[in-house]
Amino acid sequence: MTVDTNMVVSLSYKLTNHKTGELIEETSESQPMEFLYGVERIIPTFEVNIHGLKPGDTFEFDIPSAEAYGEKNDDHVALIPISVFFDESGKIDETQIKVGAVLPMTDNEGNHLRGTILEITDETVTMDFNHPLAGTDLFFSGTILTVRAATKEELDHGHSHGAHGHHH
Secondary structure, eight states: OOSOTTEEEEEEEEEEETTTOOEEEEOOSSSOEEEETTTSSOOHHHHHHHTTOOTTOEEEEEEOGGGTTOOOOGGGEEEEEGGGGBOTTSOBOTTTSSTTOEEEEEOTTOOEEEEEEEEEOSSEEEEEOSOTTTTOOEEEEEEEEEEEEOOHHHHHHTSOOOTTOOOO
16 A cells, blocks of 8 residues: 555654754654544645655655745744733742743634743743744655555544544
């Protein structure tokens, strides 16, 4: 079987920054990435590059940031009043609210976001809501481990369920 729409693909890969070579993420044969090809939220260019491969095939390709998580957008950096982060006693939990922390937030329209704290002053907290890999050119190398037809249940649910099934 080959990688194609509605197939469950299991693969191991190494993801690095294409410009610097810095390791970003790595999976292994014992803990592979598994997904339903053509349905789940995988970078489209990633899917294009593995289309038609079969178990045992290896791959190497880069994806420019514009085709991955986009470029960094200064409009996604926000100054938030520090009072938003106060607890009931009017203080900040400094174990949670610190530079580098990634926090779940909700915008004015109720959208759920994750932001990284860049700076904290007496008045504001500067947060970056860009994807952590925005502006990063990616390089993937890896191996296709297995390819199988998705079950009816997986197709109905729109995602793979893995070797031991899935419970909702």
